[in-house]
Amino acid sequence: MATYNKRGYKPAKEKEEKLDNNFIEDVNVDEKDSATAKAFDTLDQTASRTEDFVAKNQKYILGGLAIIALVTIGYLLYQRFIAEPSQEEATDELFVAQQNYQKAVDASVPKSQDSLFNLVIKGSDGKLGVIGIADQYSGTDAANLANYYAGVSYLNLKKYDDAIKYLEKFSSKDAVIGSEAIGLIGDAYSQKNDAKKALEFYVKAARNTTNELTTPVFLMKAGKTALSLGNKADALTYFTEIKEKYEATPEAQTIDGLIGMAQ
Incomplete structure (x- = not known):
């Protein structure tokens, strides 16, 4: 006797597998929903704790923000009304001293040089000398x-x-003048007959x-100073580098x- 499968008929086993799969999917969805709910609960708790913290410490937070604002405004006001005008005044005061300095450098007579260098230091023509400028306008260029x-x-x-x-108070990022100022300190120590300190600053x-x-x-200068100190090895290093x-x-x-002298 022949049998025929009805259209749409599926074996019982297949139906059971489909039911099982649907059950697993439902369980997974439930688990996802549960995890999502937990995540939102955690966010709510965190937000609640944050709100409580802000509420309890509102005065301190606002006070801190106010201090930051005051410091910022104070800095801007200082730059605008104190630092910038001071720089302009100091530059104006320095102009005459710079002129005297250049005259002293260009002078060929030692006595004339000494007189001009003293004017650089003490001031002239109603303007401060460099000592007064350095003290009165400290912090400016x-x-x-x-x-x-x-x-x-x-x-x-x-x-x-x-x-x-x-x-030693002077500082500069300029490659030439910055190095020159350091070397001049070495010259000063050399004139004081302190060869070790002079060598230190020449190398620096x-x-x-x-x-x-x-x-x-x-x-x-470092090589010659090292040679005068009897340190031929260092002197040779400096001379060889040149x-x-x-x-x-x-x-x-x-x-x-x-x-040849250092070898």
Whole structure:
């Protein structure tokens, strides 16, 4: 006897598998819904704790924000009404001192130089000297530059301790003038017959930046100072560096003789 499958008929086993799958899917959905609910509960709890914290510490939070705002406003007001006008005043005061400094550098008569360097330090024509500018306008660029002029002026006037004092206050990112100021401190110590300190600053000046203007100059001074201290090995190092790296500079023209002395 022949049997026929009715259209749409599925075996009982297949129906059972479908029911099982539906059950698993329902369980997974329930689990996802449960995890989502837990996540929202956690967020609600966190938000609630945050609100409680803000409520309890509102005065402190607002106070902290107020302090930050006051500091910011204070800084802007300081820059606008104190720092900028001070810089302008200091620059104006420094102009006459700069003119006297240039005249002193260009002068060929020592007595005239000394007189002009004193004007640089003390002031003239109703304007402050560099010492007054450095003190009165401390923190400005003009005051920083005034320290440099003061140091060089005192060095030329043979007041070496004062020269060191003001040159050490000066700072510059400029490759040449920054290294030069350090090297001038070495010159001041050299004039004080303190060769060890002089050597320290000559080396520091040479290593401050690498350029053909200042580096070979202070390597040369470092080498000669090391040689005077009997430290031939270091002197040879400095002299050899000039020969190998700065052969086109004036210092390299006589370096072979110095290398021979250091060997």
